[in-house]
Amino acid sequence: MTEQWQQDICRLTETGGLLQGTLSQLRRKDGDAAPKIIIRPVQLKNGLHYQFEAHFANKVIHNNWLPEDAGPKLVELLDEQYRQALLKTQEADIQLLLSKKGKPTLLRKPPTASAASTEQQHNRQKQRVIAEGQAAPFMVELGIMTPEGKVHAKKQDKFRQINRFLEMVTDVLPQLPQGKPLTIIDFGCGKSYLTFALYHLLAVEQNRDIRIIGLDLKADVITFCSELAHTLGYDKLSFMVGDIADYDGVSEADMVVTLHACDTATDAALAKAVGWGASVIMSVPCCQHELFKQVSSDALAPILSQGLLKERFAAIATDAARGTLLEVLGYKVQMLEFVDPEHTPKNLLIRAVRSESGTQVKKWEQYEQFRNFLQIAPSLEKLLAGRLPAN
Ligand SMILES: C[S@@+](CC[C@H](N)C(=O)[O-])C[C@H]1O[C@@H](n2cnc3c(N)ncnc32)[C@H](O)[C@@H]1O
Structure with missing residues (x-):
């Protein structure tokens, strides 16, 4: 059965309400999953997508998902690999902590991201193909x-x-x-x-x-x-x-x-x-x-x-x-x-x-x-x- 937090995440990506997400705290340290994934909206030729940027020790891998697929992907990653998510929306910064057994704790804090600042950041990065501040x-x-x-x-x-x-x-x-x-x-x-x-x-x-x-x-x-x-x-x-x-x-x-x-x-x-x-x-x-x-x-x-x-x-x-x-x-x-x-x-x-x-x-x-x-x-x-x- 789908839990409330899982439905909320899917709604956030479907509506484009997720401005930035970070997944961290690997469930297994000895696996081959990236220690951190950063998620952000990107405007591609074929419309809005969510870009999942997986940070490994020596490489960064990007995958783009349609908004309706990004939510289920995010939920799957949390179910299987990560125990912590920071999800930034216009209304709040939501921290989701999952226990070893998958029990969720949600903390809401005042928002630190706005749609405008996310867009600006994206545009600034577009000026340089490789932006200073993001280690390639x-x-x-x-x-x-x-x-x-x-x-x-x-x-x-x-x-x-x-x-x-x-x-x-x-x-x-x-x-x-x-x-x-x-x-x-x-x-x-x-x-x-x-x-x-x-x-x-x-x-x-x-x-x-x-x-x-x-x-x-x-x-x-x-x-x-x-x-x-x-x-x-x-x-x-x-x-x-x-x-x-x-x-x-x-x-x-x-x-x-x-x-x-x-x-x-x-x-x-x-x-x-x-x-x-x-x-x-x-x-x-x-x-x-x-x-x-x-x-x-x-x-x-x-x-x-x-x-x-x-x-x-x-x-x-x-x-x-x-x-x-x-x-x-x-x-x-x-x-x-x-x-x-x-x-x-x-x-x-x-x-x-x-x-x-x-x-x-x-x-x-x-x-x-x-x-x-x-x-x-x-x-x-x-x-x-x-x-x-x-x-
Ligand atoms: C000035 S360096 C430039 C290297 C690099 N492309 C860059 O822009 O930093 C020129 C390189 O071309 C290579 N080179 C020159 N003639 C070549 C040839 N006929 N076949 C293969 N490599 C050649 C040289 O060994 C040298 O490493």
Whole structure:
């Protein structure tokens, strides 16, 4: 028979009256349940849900429930796993204590949450994908945040960079295939800060079915990343030693990320992404030496005769060529400022989203003019030769 407190909880979630809930005091300390669950209302595309945020020692897992299912779920958790609940409503803070035999004690205190403040908190958190004050386990492990969620003073730039990257990813999430597991490859992953962030956003926060593979030439960083993924319990995040150009570990990928992969390693990554028909490409190029040696134009002598200007010009020309080649193949391309240029000159992000528009002949003509004028032979053109219109 359903008890009064159980009916009250179901009514609270069904009516949206529950503003925040916390479950604690595990009945069994030796089980695998999270020591604490925080419940809050979230407005998703398909309406109001309650998000159950389970806090484990080294990870946080989210599950979203419809209001009519959230109440029975909460009751089930209290019946089976937790002995204490703090339920905040607009009228009161209700503390529910359950004895070992399930006998309830209810304490009512004046309310400390209001619908407005809950909404504000939610909106504030929306401004940053990962909010300061809420410890993300991967950030703690990477030494960016304290276990209390405070960002270390020296890591503020990294924190901003991670959030900026996640914002840029969030914008294009609707362009990724829906209703199927996603494969994401990070080429030249290095220490993989942003890969861990991506996994946190998609697999932990959004509960998406994804796998991410990081590839790098360096065995030591791959060992470091593999161990960290294991510590965090990120079981769909794996790392491999290898060269981008030779990588054939997957037959398709939905998103390819390449952040500061050196020189033409970026081109190898872009060519792989195109070959797999990746829906989204996020690429921050780095150390672009190739065109520096090639670019030549009498008309541009005032630029090309100055080493520093030539270097910057060659880098811009490289990215312009890359972007245009992707456009030729039907990608919608945006050049975005990745982080404040004050922090690093390597701050251009190429974001490309695949469209169904097919080969763009006009773009190809533009590209040919550009390439001939500068007398360059970019790697990416060679790598994509079979897919591009004939010269
Ligand atoms: C500057 S680090 C960037 C690391 C990381 N993506 C980041 O943004 O913090 C460049 C990484 O790319 C890797 N790399 C360069 N060329 C590569 C290639 N051809 N195949 C695989 N990894 C490569 C390097 O070993 C290095 O770890």
